[in-house]
Amino acid sequence: MFRNTIQRDAAKQIVQSTLLTPLIRKNELAVLLNVSTKTIERWTKNEFLPPPFRTKAGRTIGWPEHQLEEWSVIMRR
Known part of the structure; x- marks a missing residue:
């Protein structure tokens, strides 16, 4: 899937930061x-909201707090 270790390491950092974020x-x-x-479901389906974090099994857990903060800044513009 990942061609080199840099991409794999970057992906791990993203996942870890997401898991540590409320x-x-x-x-x-x-x-x-x-x-x-x-x-909320409709906005997610229509991509008005960023996609929620999901488990490997596809179960939705929620949105990382920092992701929603970034989204709200964009929406205020």
Whole structure:
């Protein structure tokens, strides 16, 4: 999959930083944004929100806090 160790190391760092970052679950995000969880699902499907972090099995865990902070800065522009 990765052609060299630099790419593999970079991928590991991204995964590790994501795992160490607090994750915001869908219901928490809905409360923060004052919308329904169905709206969160729709925004994710339509790529209005960044994709949530998922396990290898495909189960959604939540959004890394830093990712949502970056998203909110972009949306304010």
